[in-house]
Amino acid sequence: xLSVQEATRLLLGALPExxxxxxxxxxxxxCVLAVDVVADSDLPGFRRAAMxxxxxxxxxxxxxxxxxxVLLRVIGEAAAGRPSEAVVVPGTAVRISTGAPLPAGADAxxxxxxxxxSDGRVAVLCPVRPGENVGEADEDVRAGERVLxxxxxxxxxxxxxxAALGWARVPVLRRPVVHLVSTGDExxxxxxxxxxxxxxxxxxxxxxxxxxxxGGQPVLRQRVPDRLExxxxxxxxxxxxxxxxxxxxxxxxxxxxxxxxxxxxRLGAEHLFWRVAMKPGMNVVAAKxxxxxxxxxxxxxxxxLCSFEVIVRPALTAxxxxxxxxxxxxxxxxxxxxxIPVRSRFLRVQVYAAGGVLRARPAGSQLPxxxxxxxxxxxxxxxxxxxxxxxxGTVVEALIFAGSEAGLLSGGGGVS
Amino acid sequence: xLSVQEATRLLLGALPExxxxxxxxxxxxxCVLAVDVVADSDLPGFRRAAMxxxxxxxxxxxxxxxxxxVLLRVIGEAAAGRPSEAVVVPGTAVRISTGAPLPAGADAxxxxxxxxxSDGRVAVLCPVRPGENVGEADEDVRAGERVLxxxxxxxxxxxxxxAALGWARVPVLRRPVVHLVSTGDExxxxxxxxxxxxxxxxxxxxxxxxxxxxGGQPVLRQRVPDRLExxxxxxxxxxxxxxxxxxxxxxxxxxxxxxxxxxxxRLGAEHLFWRVAMKPGMNVVAAKxxxxxxxxxxxxxxxxLCSFEVIVRPALTAxxxxxxxxxxxxxxxxxxxxxIPVRSRFLRVQVYAAGGVLRARPAGSQLPxxxxxxxxxxxxxxxxxxxxxxxxGTVVEALIFAGSEAGLLSGGGGVS
Numbered sequence: 001x002l003s004v005q006e007a008t009r010l011l012l013g014a015l016p017e018x019x020x021x022x023x024x025x026x027x028x029x030x031c032v033l034a035v036d037v038v039a040d041s042d043l044p045g046f047r048r049a050a051m052x053x054x055x056x057x058x059x060x061x062x063x064x065x066x067x068x069x070v071l072l073r074v075i076g077e078a079a080a081g082r083p084s085e086a087v088v089v090p091g092t093a094v095r096i097s098t099g100a101p102l103p104a105g106a107d108a109x110x111x112x113x114x115x116x117x118s119d120g121r122v123a124v125l126c127p128v129r130p131g132e133n134v135g136e137a138d139e140d141v142r143a144g145e146r147v148l149x150x151x152x153x154x155x156x157x158x159x160x161x162x163a164a165l166g167w168a169r170v171p172v173l174r175r176p177v178v179h180l181v182s183t184g185d186e187x188x189x190x191x192x193x194x195x196x197x198x199x200x201x202x203x204x205x206x207x208x209x210x211x212x213x214x215g216g217q218p219v220l221r222q223r224v225p226d227r228l229e230x231x232x233x234x235x236x237x238x239x240x241x242x243x244x245x246x247x248x249x250x251x252x253x254x255x256x257x258x259x260x261x262x263x264x265x266r267l268g269a270e271h272l273f274w275r276v277a278m279k280p281g282m283n284v285v286a287a288k289x290x291x292x293x294x295x296x297x298x299x300x301x302x303x304x305l306c307s308f309e310v311i312v313r314p315a316l317t318a319x320x321x322x323x324x325x326x327x328x329x330x331x332x333x334x335x336x337x338x339x340i341p342v343r344s345r346f347l348r349v350q351v352y353a354a355g356g357v358l359r360a361r362p363a364g365s366q367l368p369x370x371x372x373x374x375x376x377x378x379x380x381x382x383x384x385x386x387x388x389x390x391x392x393g394t395v396v397e398a399l400i401f402a403g404s405e406a407g408l409l410s411g412g413g414g415v416s
Numbered sequence: 417x418l419s420v421q422e423a424t425r426l427l428l429g430a431l432p433e434x435x436x437x438x439x440x441x442x443x444x445x446x447c448v449l450a451v452d453v454v455a456d457s458d459l460p461g462f463r464r465a466a467m468x469x470x471x472x473x474x475x476x477x478x479x480x481x482x483x484x485x486v487l488l489r490v491i492g493e494a495a496a497g498r499p500s501e502a503v504v505v506p507g508t509a510v511r512i513s514t515g516a517p518l519p520a521g522a523d524a525x526x527x528x529x530x531x532x533x534s535d536g537r538v539a540v541l542c543p544v545r546p547g548e549n550v551g552e553a554d555e556d557v558r559a560g561e562r563v564l565x566x567x568x569x570x571x572x573x574x575x576x577x578x579a580a581l582g583w584a585r586v587p588v589l590r591r592p593v594v595h596l597v598s599t600g601d602e603x604x605x606x607x608x609x610x611x612x613x614x615x616x617x618x619x620x621x622x623x624x625x626x627x628x629x630x631g632g633q634p635v636l637r638q639r640v641p642d643r644l645e646x647x648x649x650x651x652x653x654x655x656x657x658x659x660x661x662x663x664x665x666x667x668x669x670x671x672x673x674x675x676x677x678x679x680x681x682r683l684g685a686e687h688l689f690w691r692v693a694m695k696p697g698m699n700v701v702a703a704k705x706x707x708x709x710x711x712x713x714x715x716x717x718x719x720x721l722c723s724f725e726v727i728v729r730p731a732l733t734a735x736x737x738x739x740x741x742x743x744x745x746x747x748x749x750x751x752x753x754x755x756i757p758v759r760s761r762f763l764r765v766q767v768y769a770a771g772g773v774l775r776a777r778p779a780g781s782q783l784p785x786x787x788x789x790x791x792x793x794x795x796x797x798x799x800x801x802x803x804x805x806x807x808x809g810t811v812v813e814a815l816i817f818a819g820s821e822a823g824l825l826s827g828g829g830g831v832s
């Protein structure tokens with residue numbers, strides 16, 4: 001059976017080229033830059049005071065000291081946004097506040113604390129070096145410099161830099177569109193009351209949230225009954241809108257109702273893989289048609305989320321601009337765990353830090369249909385295939401759910 | 417001077433009660449639940465087949481084995497969403513697929529692989545225990561159980577659970593509204609071309625992105641000139657809309673232009689603190705008026721972001737539902753770093769994993785006005801106050817920027 005690594009690699013190899021779009025900088029946080037950003041000017045663009053004080057010629061005050069201050073005539077005032085037009089000639093100074101352009105003639109700023117002002121003059125109590133308390137015109141960015149590279153995730157500092165450079169709108173990778181097609185005669189809408197034998201469509205909602213977490217835009221499509229025709233035509237309708245990904249849920253098992261794979265075939269999609277050596281979530285089928293990735297996941301919510309996190313997340317985050325698989329950490333098992341042959345088990349666990357070491361305790365039921373234990377988990381412990389029972393204390397790898405990394409990093413990191 | 421810890425504590429102690437709102441479950445990922453969720457029914461709500469096969473009475477097949485199969489008459493078929501009305505009496509079976517309700521009379525499912533079907537009958541090749549391959553009506557959730565507690569962050573599994581329980585709309589904490597009031601005569605809009613001595617308003621954009629990262633809703637307010645009246649009336653206009661937080665930038669230094677503190681006073685706000693023992697970002701002023709927190713930050717973008725991340729983030733994330741300060745990790749300094757008296761230095765660094773240990777190298781200029789080095793950083797290394805130069809190899813604490821934790825956790829965690 002195909003390994004998880006191989007399945008992940010096949011999906012990553014089949015990614016469409018991402019689309020780009022222009023967004024308002026104010027809403028661009030979390031987006032990924034689509035182009036290199038080259039500065040068209042220096043930043044801040046002019047020499048300015050880095051402190052409140054007096055703009056002077058350093059030569060003038062070279063001999064200043066507390067007992068023998070140098071007296072300068074104050075010929076103007078400069079504030080941020082309000083430059084002084086005065087020219088600082090020998091023997092003069094301009095009162096200046098932080099951020100104000102350094103007046104012509106001046107080459108340094110003496111801080112207020114090192115002066116005494118009186119009646120149109122200022123007494124400077126200590127010397128300054130040329131350039132002291134002055135910010136250079138290119139102290140932040142030099143004109144022509146590549147400030148940010150295409151592919152950069154826009155965090156607060158990058159947003160600030162783009163603002164400083166005047167990029168009011170910014171070309172970013174479009175968040176990949178992911179259609180969610182739910183198959184299953186048993187499904188009813190979330191707002192409906194299920195009749196006997198029916199269940200609400202929880203899997204699509206859980207996957208929608210997971211798609212958002214990966215930087216995608218989920219689109220909830222109509223539910224589809226368990227018939228080949230219906231599934232094929234629903235997927236065809238999605239394909240017509242050319243989303244980056246179509247994810248189906250249900251109908252991917254090996255029984256009579258293994259219809260999704262047939263539907264993909266009927267639509268002429270290029271087969272990528274079917275079934276992956278993992279538990280839960282073995283029944284994954286993947287194909288490609290045009291620029292759209294087609295992925296069929298289990299109808300069982302925990303199984304679908306497990307396959308999504310392990311196999312789909314790397315591809316979807318890569319499409320969104322930067323491959324971000326779940327973080328990996330080594331953890332100590334609190335309880336013994338049985339291996340299974342051929343397939344890796346992805347055990348829902350609570351990972352916690354204890355004495356600088358990460359430990360994992362099972363989070364409850366491991367059934368593919370059970371969500372409540374997944375809601376109590378913050379990681380999958382990966383149990384490699386085999387025939388043994390791994391004793392408590394065994395060190396295994398865990399995949400840490402998005403959002404739980406910070407706490408565990410603060411808790412002391414991993415097990416080396 | 418007030419310590420960072422004390423300033424953080426004071427802000428956290430002054431938080432307003434969060435507002436709640438109801439949102440569509442489809443868009444609720446990342447929100448924080450405002451109420452306890454108690455199940456009004458079992459989940460899935462009925463006994464069902466966990467495998468494709470035949471629903472049988474376990475007693476009937478107790479003696480089944482490969483050489484002496486038990487023959488049962490097939491009296492119906494059940495699929496997910498299509499229950500069978502047949503009653504399984506001794507000697508009979510119902511063909512069943514995964515997720516279908518277990519028919520009356522049956523107490524177990526024999527998997528297809530362990531049967532041979534022929535002409536209205538099925539030969540069962542091995543015994544099953546009562547309950548085998550059957551999912552119980554309450555296997556996921558029991559009616560009356562508190563499934564999720566108020567304050568829970570809604571991740572994909574929680575969204576799935578809420579969907580399964582029929583919560584099409586869900587009460588969540590409203591994302592805190594944060595007004596950003598920029599003061600400074602030197603500021604121009606991002607889309608404008610600065611004249612000599614002017615700069616674009618990058619700080620507000622960077623802070624807007626940081627507010628979003630913390631789960632807040634940033635609102636960019638009009639820029640305000642450096643005059644007490646103008647600042648007070650801009651803050652008053654914000655207060656009239658009762659946001660959770662108003663953040664001003666600029667005008668918080670100790671020069672003549674220290675106007676924000678005076679504006680807060682004039683509005684009758686309760687003073688919380690002024691100036692914090694940190695560099696950059698010392699000039700923070702905090703107050704409270706009605707339910708609104710007022711925070712004045714530096715106009716320098718890197719200084720403002722540093723104060724925000726260290727002091728405001730814990731409060732804002734707590735307001736959003738779960739206090740999330742930056743993750744802390746111990747790192748080894750690659751280069752020597754000079755301490756400064758009284759204040760902690762927050763050094764922009766690149767933290768990277770090498771041999772299972774986290775190391776930190778300076779990310780460039782440490783000037784409060786420089787953003788480009790912050791864009792190259794993924795952490796602040798915290799240099800405690802003092803008079804020494806810490807040699808390369810010193811272990812210090814680092815605050816890891818949001819989004820960089822996963823890579824560092826995977827890289828091998830911290831330094832114990």
